[in-house]
Amino acid sequence: MNNCQNFLTPQQTQNNLGDGYLKFQVNKHISAVLSIKNAQEVIFLPVESVTSMPNMPACILGLINWQNSLIWVIDLAIMLNVKVDNKITWQYNIIIIRTDLGLLGLVVFEIKGTTRFISDRIDSPELEVQSKLLPYLSGYVRQDKEIIYVLDAIAIVQSSVLHTNS
Template identity: 35%
Template sequence: MQTSALTLNSDQTRGNLVAPQKAPGDAYLKFEIAQGIQAVIPMHQVQEVLVLPPQRLTAMPNMPACILGLMHRRSRVLWAADLSKLLEVGSLDPSPRQYDLMILRTVSTAIAIAVERVDGILSIPPETIQPTPSHIAVNLIAYLRGCVLQSQDFLLVLDAESILQSAVFQGHQPFQS
């Protein structure tokens, strides 16, 4: 199976991929973290979305359970991690045919995050993002900007910066650009 990718840049996410006319609100990538847990992340924090067979990941010994391994992408070596294990809300299929990955990027760090499924791009007006409800697990709060109810879906609004600053990745930065 070949790698397939969708590279996202700011012009595409604000124009062609969201809608022919700019919808009110900011662009977010919608995905399923684990079975039944839906989330969004701001598009400006997502560099790329791709599908990758597990054979393209190199497992590394003595790493936290959420680390799937190392991958090579566009002349860079990146960690690939299971977001559901990182957030302690479940885990992905242990023997998948392929991984749905999002490459999250900040100024100095990029990490591939595996999720159950990538659903597409949404436009979310900032005023519709609500504070995190009290019933959300404590381990998730550090990674959330809030939540939003859209079309009967309860969506967690994640922050890539917080994910990339997770203690799991500190001291495990392979080769940063």
Template identity: 25%
Template sequence: MIDSVKKGSALARVASPPKAPVSSEDEKFLRFQLGTEGKALLPLNIIYQVMRVPGSEILPVPQMPTCVLGIYNWRGEMLWLVDIGQLVGFPTLWEPSAGKGGVGGDLMTIAIQVNDRSLGLVVPQINDIELHDSQQMQVPSMGLFAPEVMPYLQGYLITENSEVLMVLNGEAIAQAPLWQMHRINGEL
């Protein structure tokens, strides 16, 4: 799963051991940035691979929302790449490459697999793998988070440093209404 990350990358080092004994409620999460200010977590059990995708190898798809960056040949299959930050209401951080209509530079991508469907979530930065007590997850209430993120939010955690970490729901992301018309046509 995550062991395919190259040495020296952000995930090549595993999070330091927890300070307290691991309880049965502790779950591993991948922590990453959403936009410039948001911090989010995804459960590690839905993450298939973390990789850098060259922007030059992304094929743009016409008539798609701007959060869909395009498709990428991943292990001989089409992997749809989505700017997850933009999908959930953060401003896009990606600049189109000159004259190609695609995205320039390398993009940090989290390949998730939910219900036999793969999707590439593009993020500006991946921080680390962390253990969190899933029993401490709080249910989000309206007004606490932007309305765009609410359908994709499983809950949130507050760290010892009073940081608010959004826990995204991989299944909700994979089942987003945005994909429904393309699934019917067998494209996604």
């Protein structure tokens, strides 16, 4: 009988696995992750739960009441200026992100779950990425022939697209 013991503490084991990320599809063709440190919660809301506001940029869908707070909700694909999948939907997949600047709801195509990456595996985005995505990226990871974009929550919240009227 083999009595192998794990000599690593739970903290050491977690560190060896890398940092945690929430994985999702921005649209059918673009996979992305956000740091678990910034992903507050994932919620699924009926479309009519989002109150639209007049004279806002196209990517801003409106406001929701979440845990007694009003939160702006944006369509991430529109904000990133990537192809929007025109599917009829009855509910939004919303990632609530939290930064020092506040909360923001990101509507995405699909939530995939959580994953881990060692920071050394995250490549610099300069050469391999569409230029319109660069301001919002920390980098990208190749995993099983798939490119997964690592988004920067602070860059999204600070985006000039969200702070100008269309």
